[in-house]
Amino acid sequence: MGMTRLQRVQQWLVFARQWHIVDAQGQDIDRLGEKVARFLKGAHKPIYHPETDCGDHVVVYNCRQVAMKGFEWKHREYFFNREYPRSKNLLSAWEIHEFDPCRLMFLSVYQSLGRNLVRRRHIERLHLFADDEIPPRILQNVSNQMEQVQSVPRRSDQISAEERSRFPAIFDWKEDHLVDWEAPRVPPAEPTEKKK
Amino acid sequence: MSLLLRVLRVLPPASAAQSAALSTSTPLSLRKIQETVEGKTTTVEVVDVQSDRKQKLIPVRDEHCSCPLCRLAVKVSYEDVLILEQFMRKDGTVLPKQLTGLCFGQQLRLERCVMQAHWCGLFPDRTLPGFDRTGYKKYARYWSDDMDMYRLKHNVVKASWFYVKRYDVGKGRPYPKIPANSAET
Numbered sequence: 064m065g066m067t068r069l070q071r072v073q074q075w076l077v078f079a080r081q082w083h084i085v086d087a088q089g090q091d092i093d094r095l096g097e098k099v100a101r102f103l104k105g106a107h108k109p110i111y112h113p114e115t116d117c118g119d120h121v122v123v124y125n126c127r128q129v130a131m132k133g134f135e136w137k138h139r140e141y142f143f144n145r146e147y148p149r150s151k152n153l154l155s156a157w158e159i160h161e162f163d164p165c166r167l168m169f170l171s172v173y174q175s176l177g178r179n180l181v182r183r184r185h186i187e188r189l190h191l192f193a194d195d196e197i198p199p200r201i202l203q204n205v206s207n208q209m210e211q212v213q214s215v216p217r218r219s220d221q222i223s224a225e226e227r228s229r230f231p232a233i234f235d236w237k238e239d240h241l242v243d244w245e246a247p248r249v250p251p252a253e254p255t256e257k258k259k
Numbered sequence: 260m261s262l263l264l265r266v267l268r269v270l271p272p273a274s275a276a277q278s279a280a281l282s283t284s285t286p287l288s289l290r291k292i293q294e295t296v297e298g299k300t301t302t303v304e305v306v307d308v309q310s311d312r313k314q315k316l317i318p319v320r321d322e323h324c325s326c327p328l329c330r331l332a333v334k335v336s337y338e339d340v341l342i343l344e345q346f347m348r349k350d351g352t353v354l355p356k357q358l359t360g361l362c363f364g365q366q367l368r369l370e371r372c373v374m375q376a377h378w379c380g381l382f383p384d385r386t387l388p389g390f391d392r393t394g395y396k397k398y399a400r401y402w403s404d405d406m407d408m409y410r411l412k413h414n415v416v417k418a419s420w421f422y423v424k425r426y427d428v429g430k431g432r433p434y435p436k437i438p439a440n441s442a443e444t
Contacts, residue, residue: 088399089399089401091401128399129398129399130398130399130400130401131398131399131400131401132400132401132402132403132407133400133402133407133408133410133411134395134400134408134411135400136395136396136398136400137394137395138411138412138413138414139414139415139416140413140414140415140416141415141416141417141418142415142416142417142418143418143419143420144417145420153415155395156395157394157395157398160398165424166422169422169423170416170418170419173419173421174416174419183421183423186423187423189423190425213401216337216338216340216379216381216401217338217340217381218340218380218381218382218383219340219344219381219382219383219384219385220383220384222340222341227341230315230341231315231316231317232312232315232316232317232345233317233327233328233331233342233345233346234312234316234327234345234359234360235310235312235313235316236289236310236312236358237358237360238288239288239289239290240289240290240358241289241290241291241292241305242289242290242291242308243291243292244358245348245349245354245358246348246349247348247349247350247352248348248350248352
């Protein structure tokens with residue numbers, strides 16, 4: 064069985080240090096962290112072994128727009144403890160994210176890499192960017208765009224009028240429907256306090 | 260005799276008195292309040308208008324529930340912006356079920372989905388002006404179900420202080436190890 068040209072290039076790529084890029088906009092931070100950690104370790108390669116140094120570089124951009132489920136931004140708290148006096152700290156996720164938009168993505172990937180000695184070497188190949196501005200010396204190495212872990216819903220202003228007109232109507236108004244009933248309701252004015 | 264009774268029951272009570280002619284279908288007409296000013300006289304009248312939904316309406320199937328969302332073979336979620344906005348006013352509030360014809364359960368489901376869509380910022384042009392987007396509410400979120408808002412869980416994650424920070428992530432941050440926009444080609 065000889066190799067085809069494509070298979071030969073794939074073989075080179077497996078043994079090379081590849082660069083992947085992924086857009087974190089609207090992606091779940093845990094699932095994206097697990098996927099990125101898989102690529103950093105090289106676990107997606109057939110030659111993977113924990114002691115083999117076969118990990119890839121991963122560039123994650125738009126870290127500021129990373130998503131959490133429901134009210135997790137408020138209800139998830141991170142406990143930092145360096146085991147020195149007065150070094151314990153409990154911070155909610157959105158406070159950390161507000162100070163440094165890349166820190167939570169880093170924490171998610173670092174935990175997904177597992178508790179081992181090589182994870183500090185693997186995490187050095189992670190490149191995080193808060194926005195979509197990536198310096199060209201990083202971007203010139205990138206050879207692959209990773210698939211996102213979930214689809215991002217479209218906003219109503221991103222849908223064109225042509226597509227909106229093609230979309231079927233779910234229901235029609237009842238008989239003798241007054242069109243003015245659909246108008247926005249004006250909230251009643253707040254009662255003013257009488258001066259005594 | 261029973262046939263005649265059934266015919267009489269089919270007829271709406273108002274039209275039975277006015278017109279003696281039997282009709283198999285009642286004409287659907289929407290109305291609209293119109294004000295016209297001619298000189299000094301202002302005429303306020305109710306005018307018939309055509310529904311713009313009539314041409315693209317999904318046909319009704321005979322099911323146990325005849326409400327528009329029950330007969331739709333789709334479980335509506337917060338991502339279905341084009342479905343949700345048909346049940347909404349211009350300011351993003353949900354129309355009452357007396358106007359839309361939804362059943363009780365579907366109306367609650369729809370209100371949850373619309374609220375989730377508002378929280379995700381999917382209706383930026385239909386939001387009430389005082390909608391709160393401060394603090395944790397300004398960051399992106401998603402939902403896997405319409406009941407997710409009731410499944411609250413407070414969890415504490417053990418975090419690591421170890422952090423490799425090589426790039427300048429914002430203004431005034433003291434990490435100039437490698438400037439972010441240096442182009443080396």
